[in-house]
Amino acid sequence: xxxxxxxxxxxxxxxxxxxxxxxxxxxxxxxxxxxxxxxxxxxxxxxxxxxxxxxxxxxxxxxxxxxxxxxxxxxxxxxxxxxxxxxxxxxxxxxxxxxxxxxxxxxxxxxxxxxxxxxxxxxxxxxxxxxxxxxxxxxxxxxxxxxxxxxxxxxxxxxxxxxxxxxxxxxxxxxxxxxxxxxxxxxxxxxxxxxxxxxxxxxxxxxxxxxxxxxxxxxxxxxxxxxxxxxxxxxxxxxxxxxxxxxxxxxxxxxxxxxxxxxxxxxxxxxxxxxxxxxxxxxxxxxxxxxxxxxxxxxxxxxxxxxxxxxxxxxxxxxxxxxxxxxxxxxxxxxxxxxxxxxxxxxxxxxxxxxxxxxxxxxxxxxxxxxxxxxxxxxxxxxxxxxxxxxxxxxxxxxxxxxxxxxxxxxxxxxxxxxxxxxxxxxxxxxxxxxxxxxxxxxxxxxxxxxxxxxxxxxxxxxxxxxxxxxxxxxxxxxxxxxxxxxxxxxxxxxxx
Amino acid sequence: xxxxxxxxxxxxxxxxxxxxxxxxxxxxxxxxxxxxxxxxxxxxxxxxxxxxxxxxxxxxxxxxxxxxxxxxxxxxxxxxxxxxxxxxxxxxxxxxxxxxxxxxxxxxxxxxxxxxxxxxxxxxxxxxxxxxxxxxxxxxxxxxxxxxxxxxxxxxxxxxxxxxxxxxxxxxxxxxxxxxxxxxxxxxxxxxxxxxxxxxxxxxxxxxxxxxxxxxxxxxxxxxxxxxxxxxxxxxxxxxxxxxxxxxxxxxxxxxxxxxxxxxxxxxxxxxxxxxxxxxxxxxxxxxxxxxxxxxxxxxxxxxxxxxxxxxxxxxxxxxxxxxxxxxxxxxxxxxxxxxxxxxxxxxxxxxxxxxxxxxxxxxxxxxxxxxxxxxxxxxxxxxxxxxxxxxxxxxxxxxxxxxxxxxxxxxxxxxxxxxxxxxxxxxxxxxxxxxxxxxxxxxxxxxxxxxxxxxxxxxxxxxxxxxxxxxxxxxxxxxxxxxxxxxxxxxxxxxx
Numbered sequence: 001x002x003x004x005x006x007x008x009x010x011x012x013x014x015x016x017x018x019x020x021x022x023x024x025x026x027x028x029x030x031x032x033x034x035x036x037x038x039x040x041x042x043x044x045x046x047x048x049x050x051x052x053x054x055x056x057x058x059x060x061x062x063x064x065x066x067x068x069x070x071x072x073x074x075x076x077x078x079x080x081x082x083x084x085x086x087x088x089x090x091x092x093x094x095x096x097x098x099x100x101x102x103x104x105x106x107x108x109x110x111x112x113x114x115x116x117x118x119x120x121x122x123x124x125x126x127x128x129x130x131x132x133x134x135x136x137x138x139x140x141x142x143x144x145x146x147x148x149x150x151x152x153x154x155x156x157x158x159x160x161x162x163x164x165x166x167x168x169x170x171x172x173x174x175x176x177x178x179x180x181x182x183x184x185x186x187x188x189x190x191x192x193x194x195x196x197x198x199x200x201x202x203x204x205x206x207x208x209x210x211x212x213x214x215x216x217x218x219x220x221x222x223x224x225x226x227x228x229x230x231x232x233x234x235x236x237x238x239x240x241x242x243x244x245x246x247x248x249x250x251x252x253x254x255x256x257x258x259x260x261x262x263x264x265x266x267x268x269x270x271x272x273x274x275x276x277x278x279x280x281x282x283x284x285x286x287x288x289x290x291x292x293x294x295x296x297x298x299x300x301x302x303x304x305x306x307x308x309x310x311x312x313x314x315x316x317x318x319x320x321x322x323x324x325x326x327x328x329x330x331x332x333x334x335x336x337x338x339x340x341x342x343x344x345x346x347x348x349x350x351x352x353x354x355x356x357x358x359x360x361x362x363x364x365x366x367x368x369x370x371x372x373x374x375x376x377x378x379x380x381x382x383x384x385x386x387x388x389x390x391x392x393x394x395x396x397x398x399x400x401x402x403x404x405x406x407x408x409x410x411x412x413x414x415x416x417x418x419x420x421x422x423x424x425x426x427x428x429x430x431x432x433x434x435x436x437x438x439x440x441x442x443x444x445x446x447x448x449x450x451x452x453x454x455x456x457x458x459x460x461x462x463x464x465x466x467x468x469x470x471x472x473x474x475x476x477x478x479x480x481x482x483x484x485x486x487x488x489x490x491x492x493x494x495x496x497x
Numbered sequence: 498x499x500x501x502x503x504x505x506x507x508x509x510x511x512x513x514x515x516x517x518x519x520x521x522x523x524x525x526x527x528x529x530x531x532x533x534x535x536x537x538x539x540x541x542x543x544x545x546x547x548x549x550x551x552x553x554x555x556x557x558x559x560x561x562x563x564x565x566x567x568x569x570x571x572x573x574x575x576x577x578x579x580x581x582x583x584x585x586x587x588x589x590x591x592x593x594x595x596x597x598x599x600x601x602x603x604x605x606x607x608x609x610x611x612x613x614x615x616x617x618x619x620x621x622x623x624x625x626x627x628x629x630x631x632x633x634x635x636x637x638x639x640x641x642x643x644x645x646x647x648x649x650x651x652x653x654x655x656x657x658x659x660x661x662x663x664x665x666x667x668x669x670x671x672x673x674x675x676x677x678x679x680x681x682x683x684x685x686x687x688x689x690x691x692x693x694x695x696x697x698x699x700x701x702x703x704x705x706x707x708x709x710x711x712x713x714x715x716x717x718x719x720x721x722x723x724x725x726x727x728x729x730x731x732x733x734x735x736x737x738x739x740x741x742x743x744x745x746x747x748x749x750x751x752x753x754x755x756x757x758x759x760x761x762x763x764x765x766x767x768x769x770x771x772x773x774x775x776x777x778x779x780x781x782x783x784x785x786x787x788x789x790x791x792x793x794x795x796x797x798x799x800x801x802x803x804x805x806x807x808x809x810x811x812x813x814x815x816x817x818x819x820x821x822x823x824x825x826x827x828x829x830x831x832x833x834x835x836x837x838x839x840x841x842x843x844x845x846x847x848x849x850x851x852x853x854x855x856x857x858x859x860x861x862x863x864x865x866x867x868x869x870x871x872x873x874x875x876x877x878x879x880x881x882x883x884x885x886x887x888x889x890x891x892x893x894x895x896x897x898x899x900x901x902x903x904x905x906x907x908x909x910x911x912x913x914x915x916x917x918x919x920x921x922x923x924x925x926x927x928x929x930x931x932x933x934x935x936x937x938x939x940x941x942x943x944x945x946x947x948x949x950x951x952x953x954x955x956x957x958x959x960x961x962x963x964x965x966x967x968x969x970x971x972x973x974x975x976x977x978x979x980x981x982x983x984x985x986x987x988x989x990x991x992x993x994x
Binding site for chain 1: 545549550556557559560563564565567571574588595596639642643648650652655658671674675679682683772773775814815819822823826887888923924925927929932934935936938939942943
């Protein structure tokens with residue numbers, strides 16, 4: 001019995017140990033798995049973030065710039081004479097740098113100007129109210145200050161809803177409220193306040209100037225230039241999408257390998273960037289007008305016009321979107337009709353694309369293009385050809401079908417088609433082709449809209465005629481080479497995606 | 498002689514006085530004009546701002562809320578026990594209120610959480626770095642602090658570029674940098690720092706809680722509800738635009754008086770709001786997820802899905818934009834063909850519009866619609882009818898033209914048309930109608946895209962089947978009456994315009 005008990009105990013113990021072991025192993029395994037999972041997630045996140053920076057190294061540079069500006073401003077703490085010089089108010093210089101330093105120079109300047117104006121205006125008002133209140137006796141002081149605080153804060157908050165103020169002075173209004181509150185309700189005497197206000201203003205100015213200097217001198221990122229690159233890049237994307245879409249529709253089968261498929265797919269969908277960049281364009285245009293002249297852009301460069309160009313591009317892109325939708329619909333077209341329309345439709349596509357590309361070039365070179373008028377005329381005449389090709393069709397419907405073969409030979413001469421392509425095609429089969437043609441004609445009309453807005457820009461910004469500028473173009477004066485532009489554009493693209 | 502001199506002098510004097518008078522009058526006149534001009538401009542500005550507020554009284558309310566929050570927080574200055582209670586750090590409570598109080602509850606909560614997390618995280622890190630640095634000796638202290646400042650500030654700045662962090666913790670990252678700088682470089686001893694950090698954290702929490710309470714209790718403006726109103730309103734606008742556009746094209750001459758012209762013009766262009774509200778939708782969706790449950794929306798309501806619905810609407814709207822472009826083009830259609838297509842095209846337009854409207858109703862009632870499937874089927878069958886009407890056309894082209902008159906009588910029965918409308922119409926004249934029909938079919942396909950996204954929403958948000966909810970709908974439980982919704986929507990519309 002005793003032996004049996006011992007055996008039983010041993011077995012129990014073994015089971016217990018084994019259970020403990022299993023539990024331990026499970027817990028350890030679980031913890032390992034959890035740690036590995038977290039590490040993997042973290043690794044993926046870091047990798048993604050790193051790629052973000054590698055794709056656009058200017059982001060890394062911006063981070064370093066922030067580090068430099070903060071290190072510089074922290075000298076006001078470390079260097080005793082500087083610290084005493086601002087009466088121990090160095091904190092405000094640091095705060096200014098942290099709050100004001102933005103990605104683009106325009107945003108930084110906008111915020112510094114806002115901060116300085118808001119602070120000084122509110123400072124004066126606050127001291128005034130404080131002075132009045134302090135004369136009104138101890139009883140009325142908090143009442144006067146409270147009421148003025150309530151009214152001014154409400155009014156300043158409301159001003160932030162007004163579009164013109166929101167676009168330019170939103171931050172200034174907030175700083176106004178902040179400073180007014182701090183000055184008017186702080187329990188100091190007025191002469192102390194004046195001293196403090198003086199130091200605070202001084203430190204804010206120091207911080208602001210430091211920010212502007214670092215932002216503008218070390219590899220500046222100009223909002224205006226970003227806008228310029230975005231809009232010209234979008235023009236190219238729109239041109240590529242348009243040409244690619246028409247070519248794919250009429251030459252559909254030719255694209256063969258996967259690689260080129262991917263490339264053309266990316267090109268085809270480039271117009272989506274155009275459709276989605278409204279908010280960015282508006283933000284950039286608002287910031288760009290704070291910037292001084294840089295590169296080839298003057299201080300008063302008509303940045304608002306870029307927003308208009310963007311709008312006209314979007315109008316064209318939404319038509320292209322409809323076109324691509326129709327092409328992808330079930331409704332398939334007759335090959336015969338497609339063949340007949342092929343050359344002339346592709347011509348319309350190519351001509352419109354070259355007009356859009358010429359507009360991009362015009363903007364990049366900042367010259368009045370000598371070719372543009374010719375290209376527009378060619379585009380319009382191609383559209384006219386497409387229209388006449390369509391109008392020649394009623395003659396065809398009732399003709400004998402044995403002439404069909406001749407159509408391929410004569411398709412490059414649209415005026416011959418009425419005699420040549422005498423085939424009877426059911427209406428259902430021509431719907432898609434007719435829609436494509438009709439949308440192409442509409443796109444041509446909208447491309448003319450883009451031409452108009454770009455021409456307005458060339459008038460507003462005094463673009464020079466091409467020939468007189470040609471020599472200038474290759475001089476070292478022009479800081480932005482087309483290659484550099486394209487590089488930065490690629491960055492931008494990746495940023496957008 | 499003497500007399501002559503005197504006379505001359507008097508004349509001189511008179512001339513001088515007269516000249517002086519003229520100058521004086523001119524200066525006074527100029528100053529009056531300038532003052533009047535400035536006053537007029539100011540008056541216009543104030544009037545415009547006032548109208549902005551009258552159109553959306555919630556803006557006024559928001560301003561008053563800011564005033565209330567600031568008045569409450571300023572009690573920390575006026576009331577001695579409170580002032581001493583936070584160790585004279587009341588400034589941070591005021592700053593928190595000014596900086597954190599935003600228009601929507603979601604934005605306020607987002608900023609408060611960001612501010613609290615950023616401050617506490619940076620505070621701990623800053624104190625840690627300060628402690629390490631203070632042990633390293635006087636020589637190395639500024640070096641250690643400087644390097645850690647540079648690295649952490651750069652890293653935090655970079656994190657603001659990462660989309661997921663930018664969408665949720667942009668403000669927190671900025672506050673992190675700010676607090677870390679202030680704590681790590683301020684020349685205090687660590688125990689002083691701990692005290693200060695404690696008070697500062699405490700005042701920030703007080704300010705934050707005050708903001709959240711005022712923002713949520715006094716007429717709260719929920720970002721989620723705004724998004725909901727925007728998206729459902731846009732659905733209605735899209736439906737109206739679509740129906741209005743088709744009706745205007747096929748019934749063009751019927752609209753007569755100027756008043757109704759203006760109304761229908763506004764309705765027609767409603768889709769432009771859909772095209773331009775991408776940025777607003779995304780911002781609102783980002784803020785909405787910070788909000789607690791409100792009205793009929795849970796805490797985890799799938800707000801991102803509203804952005805997807807918005808995207809599918811925009812896809813439909815851009816097709817509609819192309820359609821309107823084609824309708825306004827020079828290419829006019831044959832009246833005969835237009836007449837034949839009229840009833841069925843208008844049916845397609847009306848059916849699509851009613852599907853879109855039903856989707857809006859579904860979203861407003863938060864129910865699974867029982868009618869939706871039928872409406873979609875009807876829309877598709879109308880589109881199919883349009884397709885078959887088009888496919889019946891080839892039979893017509895060669896028919897005698899004396900049957901044309903019969904077409905008018907039978908146009909309501911599309912299946913009869915192939916026998917009835919036997920007229921020969923040149924292709925050029927049918928291009929526009931064919932394009933319109935083809936784009937209508939494409940629009941139907943895209944409306945189905947909207948249906949899909951809304952159905953995904955109804956699954957994600959667990960919409961109940963209509964019948965079971967019907968009784969609930971009219972109970973006082975549902976805080977938002979349809980009327981109220983429509984009112985707020987009108988506000989929103991005016992705001993958007």
